[in-house]
Each structure stands twice: as structure tokens, then as C-alpha cells.
Amino acid sequence: MSKKVQVQARINGEEVEFLCEPRQSLLEVLRDELGLTGSKEGCNNGNCGACNVIMDGVLVNSCLVLGVEIQGKEITTIEGLAGPEKLHPLQQKFLEYAALQCGICTPGFIVASKALLDKNPHPTEQEVRYWLAGNLCRCTGYDKIVRAVLAAAEVNHEERR
Amino acid sequence: MQAFDYASARTVGEAVSLLTQHGERARILAGGTDIIVQVREGRRSVDLLLDIKEIPEVNQLSYDPINGLRIGAAVPCYKIYEHAEIAAVYPGLIDAVSLIGGIQIQGRATLGGNLCNASPAADTIPALIVLRATCLIAGPQGTREVPVEQFCTGPGRTILQRGEFLLSFRLPPPQKHSGARYLRFIPRNEMDIAVVGVGASVVLNEAHTRFVSARIALGAVAPTPLLAVEAGEILAGKEISEENIQRAxxxxxxxARPISDMRGTAEYRRHLVGILTRRTLQGAIQRAKKEA
Structure with a gap:
């Protein structure tokens, strides 16, 4: 019924152009059109945070953004965090602290944590917990996740970028 | 998800014309945190989602001590609480915008969307009502301004007519010796829908011994958020005392005309209205005294 729309955006530093239907969420566009399957679909209604991406510097649930809405915007997904040489400090600390079990919530937690550290490089434990209140982990590994984020915050700010 | 068309309006006129053409088959897209879920879950059927975020008027966010606060309908929650001056002058509004959803929701969810979605439990509506906020509505006949307490007509229903949409809110500058507070009750610390929400604002005399006036608004205890007119009027001119606060x-x-549902019984909600009214009044009084 509705025609596909052409959209241009910058995703993980690269200019991309794609066609999508208005009803496709940004999450669906990332996963199904662009092959970026790091962002996960959990609840698909804004409660779980597994699909978190950063849009023009703001943390959002990509299931609650339409693909057509990202025209001209800059998106960072989990795939945009690590450099070619090594993991992002958050990823490294999540591994070191075993801050994951099944792993489905992990990309969302890491992207959300990146948005936090970009804004507040040295958060308190309480700030980390409140910030991550919109991310659900069904394996209930919250404590290790919080410790991993606090440890990543200790890593030199320069190194983290 | 059902198929629909998407359009992004750049001017108020363009939006009004598309809304007039499509009537109830068009819905506004601002933050999308309610409408996208409603369409996806089949709770609402639309032909067109009309994105208004490119319209300058819905992105306004400005405060000055003479004209007060103007907030565009599409301004997301985080921009309001991150604005240091606005946060300092309208803490009663910040109470509400900072507890809607998590950070991811606050990055997108808008003040206008919270009102237009017209949930009886919407957190910002009681806060806006007690701050005497008004809505500027654009439509085929031009603009009109209505108080927030008159905007919702039932769960999910508003006074908006064919072709109309919410442009912005105007909040008067706070009076001297005034304060406001919004509190909700939820059975956990974060990320929940209000069992009951109450907003209160007070204006005190210079000596801070009496109420000059007060406003109290209730959420989640009726089909729409309510301005508790009498509860506020009872306090006008009265001494600040536990007895008077209890009477309010x-x-x-x-x-309160609450229902019983999975979040609580009607009796429980009525009880909470009493508790939260006292607490928000006390919080508003405290803020009024500090402000002086």
C-alpha cells in the first residue's frame, strides 16, 4: 500500500542510503535492510532496551523510531563501538566482569552505558543504576553489569573514544 | 505492523491541511513512544502518521520572567529537565518529566504527546494543571488557547477537532512565594505507571504562615486527570496547618472516582489520594518557602 521511502543517514560513521516502508522501525531497518543485527529485538514496545542505539547523541529505543525518521541523522549502533584493533572498553569490561549470560540484552546495555559515559564520564553507582533502569536483563545479571560499567569509566577517557 | 503513509510537515499550515484531509485516519508522530506501540499492537489503525518535528513552533523551549515558559508540543522530556533555568524555576514540572519511563523514553517522549495520548495516568498532566498551563492549538480556523484541565475528555480522547493539533504549552511565570510538587505512587522505584498521581501548587503570604491560593490535580482516579477545584479553594486564606492540609x-x-484494576483497588486509590495530596502540598509549601 504505502510506497517505500528513500532515506539517507550516517550510521556508525558511514553514509548510508536505503529504502524502507514507513511502517518499518529503525530496528527493523538496521537488522533486515542493513544487516546490522547487533541491535536486538526484545519486547518491541520500549520496555526492555535491547534495541538501544544513539541517535544524534541521544539514547533511544530503535523499536520506537521509524526508519523514515532518521533521514539526515547520525546513528551509533553496537557495531560502531569497537575499533578494528580492539574492543571498546565497555565491551572489554563486560567480558572481564562476566557481565552477561545469554547475551541478548548486552548490546543494549553497552550502547546505553556508552551514552551515559559520553555524558557523564565518572558516574556514581546510583547514577549507573538509574540510567540503566530502562534496560532489562532476564538472567538478572545487573550487579555485574553495573560493576563493569563503573570499571569502564575508570579506563582513560581518551582510550574509550 | 499495518501499513501506513508517513509525511513530515514543515509548517503549521501544511500539517493542518493534511490533518483536515485525513481526519481521524491521521495521527501525529512526535516522540512515537505511544503511537508506534499502539499501531504495532493493533490498538489503533491509521492511514497516515504525520511527523511534526520539523515545524519550528513545536520545538520552542524558552523562558523569561515576564512571559513565563513556552514549551513546544514536540519537545522531549530530557530537553526540559536538562534546561538549568527551567529546571530551577519549575521544579514541579521537572518532578513529572523526569520520571516518565527510562532514559531511552525520555530522549523521545514529548510533553505534547503525554497530553494528547490522554491517559488518565499521564504524569505530566496533573503537574501542568497545577502550574496553570494552557495549550495552544492550531487548526483550520487559526489558533485557540485552552487550559490543560479542559483538554482531555476521556481515556485517549481530547477536545482536538478535525484538522487541529497541539502546538505548544504556555506556563505563566511563578508568583512570588509559590511552589509546586508532583508525586505519584508506584509499587517499585522506577519504570512504572502511576497507581495514583497528585500535583499541588501553592502561593503563600509573605510571612509564609498562610495560603494565598492552592491548586490540586489528580491523576489515575477518573477517566481524565482532574483539577480538584474545591480542595484548592478550601486552602485560600487559611493558615498553614496539618488540619487544613487534611481538609484539602x-x-x-x-x-476521586477511581476504578479497581491490576494496579490497585478503588479503595486503595482513594486512600492514596489523601496521602499524596498531603505530601505534595507539604512539598509545594517547602519549595515556596525556599523560593521566597
Whole structure:
């Protein structure tokens, strides 16, 4: 019924152009059109945070953004965090602290944590917990996740970028 | 998800014309945190989602001590609480915008969307009502301004007519010796929908011994958020005392028409109205005293 729309955006530093239907969420566009399957679909209604991406510097649930809405915007997904040489400090600390079990919530937690550290490089434990209140982990590994984020915050700010 | 068309309006006129053409088959897209879920879950059927975020008027966010606060309908929550001056002058509004959803929701969810979605439990509506906020509505006949307490007509229903949409809110500058507070009750610390929400604002005399005026508004205890007119009027001219605050709380309880659902029974909600009215009044008084 509705025609596909052409959209241009910058995703993980690269200019991309794609066609999508208005009803496709940004999450669906990332996963199904662009092959970026790091962002996960959990609840698909804004409660779980597994699909978190950063849009023009703001943390959002990509299931609650339409693909057509990202025209001209800059998106960072989990795939945009690590450099070619090594993991992002958050990823490294999540591994070191075993801050994951099944792993489905992990990309969302890491992207959300990146948005936090970009804004507040040295958060308190309480700030980390409140910030991550919109991310659900069904394996209930919250404590290790919080410790991993606090440890990543200790890593030199320069190194983290 | 059902198929629909998407359009992004750049001017108020363009939006009004598309809305007039499509009537109820078009819905506004601002933050999308309610409408996208409603369409996806089949709770609402649309032909067109009309994105208004490119319209300058809905992105306004400005405060000055003479004209007060103007907030565009599409301004997301985080921009309001991150604005240092606005946060300092309107803490009663910040109470509400900072507890809607998590950070991811606050990055997108808008003040206008919270009102237009017209949930009886919407957190910002009681806060806006007690701050005497008005809505500027654009439509085929031009613009009109209505108080927030008159905007919702039932769950999910508003006074908006064919072709109309919410442009912005205007909040008067706070009076001297005034304060406001919004509190909700939820059975956990974060990320939940209000069992009951109450907003209160007070203006005190210079000596901070009496109420000059007060406003109290209730959420989640009726089909729409309610301005508890009598509960506020009872306090006008009265001494600040536990007894008078209790009388206002009882007057607020008297107009609550709660239902029983999975979040709580009607009786429990009525009880909470009393508790939260007292607490928000005390919080508003505290803020009024500090502000002086």
C-alpha cells in the first residue's frame, strides 16, 4: 500500500542510503535492510532496551523510531563501538566482569552505558543504576553489569573514544 | 505492523491541511513512544502518521520572567529537565518529566504527546494543571488557547477537532512565594505507571504562615486527570496547618472516582489520594518557602 521511502543517514560513521516502508522501525531497518543485527529485538514496545542505539547523541529505543525518521541523522549502533584493533572498553569490561549470560540484552546495555559515559564520564553507582533502569536483563545479571560499567569509566577517557 | 503513509510537515499550515484531509485516519508522530506501540499492537489503525518535528513552533523551549515558559508540543522530556533555568524555576514540572519511563523514553517522549495520548495516568498532566498551563492549538480556523484541565475528555480522547493539533504549552511565570510538587505512587522505584498521581501548587503570604491560593490535580482516579477545584479553594486564606492540609486532602478524595484494576483497588486509590495530596502540598509549601 504505502510506497517505500528513500532515506539517507550516517550510521556508525558511514553514509548510508536505503529504502524502507514507513511502517518499518529503525530496528527493523538496521537488522533486515542493513544487516546490522547487533541491535536486538526484545519486547518491541520500549520496555526492555535491547534495541538501544544513539541517535544524534541521544539514547533511544530503535523499536520506537521509524526508519523514515532518521533521514539526515547520525546513528551509533553496537557495531560502531569497537575499533578494528580492539574492543571498546565497555565491551572489554563486560567480558572481564562476566557481565552477561545469554547475551541478548548486552548490546543494549553497552550502547546505553556508552551514552551515559559520553555524558557523564565518572558516574556514581546510583547514577549507573538509574540510567540503566530502562534496560532489562532476564538472567538478572545487573550487579555485574553495573560493576563493569563503573570499571569502564575508570579506563582513560581518551582510550574509550 | 499495518501499513501506513508517513509525511513530515514543515509548517503549521501544511500539517493542518493534511490533518483536515485525513481526519481521524491521521495521527501525529512526535516522540512515537505511544503511537508506534499502539499501531504495532493493533490498538489503533491509521492511514497516515504525520511527523511534526520539523515545524519550528513545536520545538520552542524558552523562558523569561515576564512571559513565563513556552514549551513546544514536540519537545522531549530530557530537553526540559536538562534546561538549568527551567529546571530551577519549575521544579514541579521537572518532578513529572523526569520520571516518565527510562532514559531511552525520555530522549523521545514529548510533553505534547503525554497530553494528547490522554491517559488518565499521564504524569505530566496533573503537574501542568497545577502550574496553570494552557495549550495552544492550531487548526483550520487559526489558533485557540485552552487550559490543560479542559483538554482531555476521556481515556485517549481530547477536545482536538478535525484538522487541529497541539502546538505548544504556555506556563505563566511563578508568583512570588509559590511552589509546586508532583508525586505519584508506584509499587517499585522506577519504570512504572502511576497507581495514583497528585500535583499541588501553592502561593503563600509573605510571612509564609498562610495560603494565598492552592491548586490540586489528580491523576489515575477518573477517566481524565482532574483539577480538584474545591480542595484548592478550601486552602485560600487559611493558615498553614496539618488540619487544613487534611481538609484539602479529604476534599480531593471526595472527587476521586477511581476504578479497581491490576494496579490497585478503588479503595486503595482513594486512600492514596489523601496521602499524596498531603505530601505534595507539604512539598509545594517547602519549595515556596525556599523560593521566597
Amino acid at each position: 486532602a479529604e476534599a480531593a478524595q471526595a472527587i
